[in-house]
Amino acid sequence: MAGRELTSVRSPRVKAARRLAKRAFRRRENRFLAEGPQAVREALAIPGGLAELFTTAEAEARHPDLILAAERAGAPVLRVSGEIMAELAQTVTPQGLLAVCGFVDVPxxxxxxxxxxxxxxxxxxxxxxxxxxxxxxxxxxxxxxxxxxxxxxxxxxxxxxxxxxxxxxxxxxxxxxxxxxxxxxxxxxxxxxxxxxxxxxxxxxxxxxxxxxxxxxxxxxxxxxxxxxxxxxxxxxxxxxxxxxxxxxxxxxxxxxxxxxxxxxxxxxxx
Amino acid sequence: MAGRELTSVRSPRVKAARRLAKRAFRRRENRFLAEGPQAVREALAIPGGLAELFTTAEAEARHPDLILAAERAGAPVLRVSGEIMAELAQTVTPQGLLAVCGFVDVPxxxxxxxxxxxxxxxxxxxxxxxxxxxxxxxxxxxxxxxxxxxxxxxxxxxxxxxxxxxxxxxxxxxxxxxxxxxxxxxxxxxxxxxxxxxxxxxxxxxxxxxxxxxxxxxxxxxxxxxxxxxxxxxxxxxxxxxxxxxxxxxxxxxxxxxxxxxxxxxxxxxx
Structure with a gap:
């Protein structure tokens, strides 16, 4: 399970993830954001697809399998407060799971x-x-x-x-x-x-x-x-x-x- | 051309039109809102289709033909300020023409x-x-x-x-x-x-x-x-x-x- 809950939007990890809403930062980092359990599953199915996983306490309780799979895949799992998740997510009703994914495009x-x-x-x-x-x-x-x-x-x-x-x-x-x-x-x-x-x-x-x-x-x-x-x-x-x-x-x-x-x-x- | 510009959201005509954003009021009045020049043209093509037309000064200058056709069809043309139009319209960039239309459904x-x-x-x-x-x-x-x-x-x-x-x-x-x-x-x-x-x-x-x-x-x-x-x-x-x-x-x-x-x-x- 994730450790201490991040509650500040000024946390460096949170700031780094928020920047991925902008194309220029996505390009620099070769990373993008994908919300919800389905996206996490899809990213996990690709070797190295999941770089980092933001969760809320509720989502962790709802999807223990995904949290475990993320940890096994070596992706840091970061628990955040509901407010931080709302800040990070781009939907009105974020589902409490936000994946930072590596670019998947091919030449x-x-x-x-x-x-x-x-x-x-x-x-x-x-x-x-x-x-x-x-x-x-x-x-x-x-x-x-x-x-x-x-x-x-x-x-x-x-x-x-x-x-x-x-x-x-x-x-x-x-x-x-x-x-x-x-x-x-x-x-x-x-x-x-x-x-x-x-x-x-x-x-x-x-x-x-x-x-x-x-x-x-x-x-x-x-x-x-x-x-x-x-x-x-x-x-x-x-x-x-x-x-x-x-x-x-x-x-x-x-x-x-x-x-x-x-x-x-x-x-x-x-x- | 339309007469005096309505600048107050408390104007009875503006209030009546705003209420049409809600289904219950649409049903009571048998009227609905449609935005933009294409919608005005479509409503005009149906006898009695256009009940009322809200415009801005700019839109009147851009579409004199539609204003004239609305007046000929007997539909009141009401000029409103840009702020009132933004209040009435449900899009981020209203096009300055908002038609109050009669219901078009059939049994x-x-x-x-x-x-x-x-x-x-x-x-x-x-x-x-x-x-x-x-x-x-x-x-x-x-x-x-x-x-x-x-x-x-x-x-x-x-x-x-x-x-x-x-x-x-x-x-x-x-x-x-x-x-x-x-x-x-x-x-x-x-x-x-x-x-x-x-x-x-x-x-x-x-x-x-x-x-x-x-x-x-x-x-x-x-x-x-x-x-x-x-x-x-x-x-x-x-x-x-x-x-x-x-x-x-x-x-x-x-x-x-x-x-x-x-x-x-x-x-x-x-x-």
Whole structure:
């Protein structure tokens, strides 16, 4: 069990963890924060994934197995007061467990080495909640790699981590390549590059019927508000739009991604 | 143009509008709030849809066409200070236009009269943002009616209105029927009733391959956290699950709904 309870926000460990709410500090430390028992379990499943665990007395009583597993993994367990936990956590109702995790992303080359057949690229995605939901959906649809380009939100942002519901820990995530450097690498891996955009000249149904989705595919998803810029649309193999059958002007990014990725999963599995 | 600017939160008109943030007052007045120029346009497109329009001086200068159209529609235009607008609006950056709208929902019988072939039912959906996103997705996928059962969130909740991105105004929305009263009405309309639930015994691919989705269908979507209760699952024709190909535990409700509704749209359109 954890020793003395930390009750001061000025404690150096608490201060260090609080700083991880900011991207610059996350990058410097190669660490990020993830809340709740599920996140702790996911981090523990990765060698060296859990760097430090903040708990409250109540959470320790509720999850003795996780506290024990953290200690066995060599991660310091630090008990803090409810107020400190509320300061550290980014949710309104923190669950009393806050994991300091080591970065989990991998280099692009390593992610593409097993020649994945379904890759998800987030280009210019700025809303962390949307990005996390796309990551979760990509995982569910069987996408084998997710790439966040340099123009996208940081996947280690607290809101993104929460919205990913653990998927950040499940599949190789690549962070930060420029789109123009990414394109040739995806092509070399044999991937057809499809951009999802409301301005696409082909509908998703047409892409399915034409057999396009049976190929190994990298799907590129863009910004919530204004789609993908021309410098991206000009360099992909096809721009595909999810058809709008009713009167909605557009789809939410994560729902459009779900429809595209599941269409690929179905086509590639030959059903 | 609007006359004298209202600067007091104690103004009776401002107080009346503020109360509409609460469901009980919305129900009593049959009115709800919708923010931004798109919402004003949508409300104006429905006879009697716009009851009152709050504006700021800046928004009036930016949208003279909307102010004029509101006045022509007979809706009082009330200019308020930036502080009052911030008080009234539920977003961090209000766009200076706030419409007081009349309820747009229709009775179940009227919504089912044209014998719709694709109906969306929100049962036990509690998160207003999720509910609004499902409504937007249903509109995009060509669902002809959306039903919010009595156990679901109020579609006139501000977050739901925003997340629907105008779709609340686009298609017949039914509010408040009990699920057990709804079921026989859907059957009488010739609809096959499918529940989307992770515990389903049939996968969506199996439902597509078996031709199930070509039939007129009512899709039932449930709670984000714990799915649909047995009293619902026991009374639908089939429980269908979106397959999870990767390691995600589940899908977000709105993304699961997108995959199901677009699968129906594709099957029904015979592509």
């Amino acid at each position: 692009l080359g390593k992610a593409l080495e097993p020649r994945p057949r379904l890759v998800t690229v987030l280009a210019h995605v700025r809303d962390p909640g949307n990005a996390g939901t796309v990551l979760r959906t990509a995982d569910a649809a069987g996408s084998e790699t997710v790439v966040f380009t340099d123009a996208s939100v940081d996947p280690y942002n607290g809101k993104c981590v929460r919205a990913s519901a653990g998927s950040l820990f499940h599949l190789p995530v690549v962070v930060g390549p420029r789109f123009d450097a990414l394109i040739p690498e995806l092509r070399r891996t044999g991937l057809t590059i499809l951009a999802a955009d409301g301005a696409g000249d082909r509908t998703l149904d047409d892409a399915i019927d034409g057999g396009l989705l049976t190929r190994p595919t990298a799907w590129v998803f863009g910004n919530e508000a204004w789609g993908l810029p021309d410098e991206i649309l000009d360099h992909v193999d096809e721009v595909v739009r999810v058809p709008i059958h009713g009167r909605a002007e557009s789809l939410n990014l994560a729902t459009a991604a779900a429809v595209c990725l599941y269409a690929s999963a179905r086509a590639q599995r030959g059903t | 179940l019988g009227k919504a089912l009269e044209p014998r719709p072939r694709l109906v969306t039912v929100l049962a036990h959906v509690r998160d207003p943002g999720n509910a609004g996103t499902v409504l937007r997705t249903a509109d995009a996928a060509g669902s002809e009616t959306v039903v919010f059962t009595d156990a679901s969130v109020d579609p006139y909740n501000g977050k739901c209105v925003r997340a629907s991105a105008g779709s609340l105004f686009h298609l017949p929305v039914v509010v408040g029927p009990r699920f057990d009263a709804l079921i026989p009405e859907l059957r009488r309309t010739g609809l096959t009733i499918l529940a989307a639930d992770g515990a389903g015994d049939r996968t969506l691919d199996d439902a597509i391959d078996g031709g199930l989705l070509t039939r007129p269908t009512a899709w039932v979507f449930g709670n984000e956290a714990w799915g649909l209760p047995d009293e619902i699952l026991d009374h639908v024709d089939e429980v269908v699950r979106v397959p999870i190909h990767g390691r995600a535990e589940s899908l977000n409700l709105a993304t699961a709904a997108a995959v199901c509704l677009y699968a129906s749209a594709r099957a029904q359109r015979g592509t």
